[in-house]
Amino acid sequence: MVLRAPRAPLEPAELPDLRPAAGQALVRVLACGVCRTDLHVADGELPDPKLPLILGHEVVGEVLDAERFPRGARIGIPWLGWTCGVCVFCKSGRENLCERARFTGYTLDGGYASLALADERYCFPLPDGYGDAEIAPLLCAGLIGHRSLRMAGDARRLGLYGFGAAAHLIAQVARAEGREVYAFTRAGDTAAQEFARELGAVWAGASDQLPPEELDAAILFAPVGALVPLALRAVVKGGTVVCGGIHMSDVPSFPYRLLWGERVLRSVANLTRGDAEEFLALAGRIRLRTRVTSMPLAQANEALSSLREGRLIGAAALVL
Numbered sequence: 001m002v003l004r005a006p007r008a009p010l011e012p013a014e015l016p017d018l019r020p021a022a023g024q025a026l027v028r029v030l031a032c033g034v035c036r037t038d039l040h041v042a043d044g045e046l047p048d049p050k051l052p053l054i055l056g057h058e059v060v061g062e063v064l065d066a067e068r069f070p071r072g073a074r075i076g077i078p079w080l081g082w083t084c085g086v087c088v089f090c091k092s093g094r095e096n097l098c099e100r101a102r103f104t105g106y107t108l109d110g111g112y113a114s115l116a117l118a119d120e121r122y123c124f125p126l127p128d129g130y131g132d133a134e135i136a137p138l139l140c141a142g143l144i145g146h147r148s149l150r151m152a153g154d155a156r157r158l159g160l161y162g163f164g165a166a167a168h169l170i171a172q173v174a175r176a177e178g179r180e181v182y183a184f185t186r187a188g189d190t191a192a193q194e195f196a197r198e199l200g201a202v203w204a205g206a207s208d209q210l211p212p213e214e215l216d217a218a219i220l221f222a223p224v225g226a227l228v229p230l231a232l233r234a235v236v237k238g239g240t241v242v243c244g245g246i247h248m249s250d251v252p253s254f255p256y257r258l259l260w261g262e263r264v265l266r267s268v269a270n271l272t273r274g275d276a277e278e279f280l281a282l283a284g285r286i287r288l289r290t291r292v293t294s295m296p297l298a299q300a301n302e303a304l305s306s307l308r309e310g311r312l313i314g315a316a317a318l319v320l
C-alpha cells in the first residue's frame with residue numbers, strides 16, 4: 001500500500017520484488033502495526049517523507065534472507081532504521097537523536113507490504129509466546145512507552161494521558177513494577193476508561209479531571225498540547241511530565257506556577273537499539289496482554305481512519 005502524496009489515500013500497488021544488499025535483511029511481512037505516527041506522516045504533519053512511501057514501522061517479519069539472522073527467524077523492524085554512527089549524539093549513546101537518522105515507514109520504506117527490507121543491525125529477534133499481530137505494537141508503542149516510563153524515573157503514582165496502544169502496554173509494565181496507574185482519556189470515553197481499569201489502573205477519568213492523589217509523574221501519549229498544563233497541574237512538586245509523541249498540537253500558555261516547584265517537562269524522541277533490546281527482553285519475562293484489532297493490508301486506509309477517529313481500543317495491525 002503506497003503513499004504517493006500527503007493527505008492522499010494509500011494506493012494498492014504491485015512493486016518489483018526486493019533484493020537485499022549486503023547487510024540488509026529481507027523479510028516476508030507477517031504483521032505490521034498501525035501507529036499514530038503513520039497518521040502524522042500520511043497527513044503531512046512530519047516534514048520531508050520519502051515519496052512514494054510505504055508506511056509502517058512496527059514490522060513483524062519472517063527472515064527470507066539475512067546474514068545476522070537464520071532463514072525463518074521471526075524478527076522485528078522498528079522506527080529507527082539507520083544512524084550515522086559518527087555524530088555527537090551517536091558518539092554519546094544517544095543515537096535516537098542522530099542528526100542523519102533514517103526512519104522506517106517515513107524516510108525508508110516500511111511494512112505496509114508483503115515484503116520488506118531493513119538494515120539488519122537495526123532489527124531484533126522477537127520473544128516467543130506472542131502472535132504476529134499481537135507482538136507488532138510492542139515495536140513502537142511498547143518501545144516508546146518503555147523509554148517514556150524510564151524518563152518518569154521511580155514515580156510511584158503514574159498518570160497516563162491517552163489510553164491507546166502505548167498506554168495499554170506500559171500500564172502493565174508499571175503495574176508489574178509496583179506502581180499505581182491513573183488513566184486519563186477523552187471525556188466520556190468510558191470504553192477506554194473501563195479498559196484501563198481492566199488492566200489494573202487504580203483510577204480512570206477524563207483528562208481535565210484532577211486525580212484523587214497528586215501524581216509523581218505523568219506521560220502524555222495523546223497528541224494534544226492542551227494536556228501539558230493539565231498534566232503539570234496534576235503532578236506533585238519535583239514531578240515529571242513526559243511527552244511521548246512525535247507530534248503534538250501547540251501547547252497553550254500557562255501560568256508559571258504550574259512548572260514552579262522543580263516540576264520537569266520533557267519529551268522523548270525516537271528510541272535507541274539499547275531501548276529495544278531492554279524492552280523486548282522484558283516482554284519475554286512479563287507476558288504483556290496486547291489488545292490488537294487485526295485488519296487485512298488492503299484495508300490500511302480504513303485502519304488509519306479508525307485510529308484518527310479514536311474508534312480503536314488498544315492497537316491495530318495489518319496482516320496479509
Ligand SMILES: [Zn+2]
Pocket residue numbers: 083084085086087088089090091095097098099100101
Ligand atoms: Zn548520528
Ligand SMILES: [Zn+2]
Pocket residue numbers: 035036037038057079140141
Ligand atoms: Zn510508532
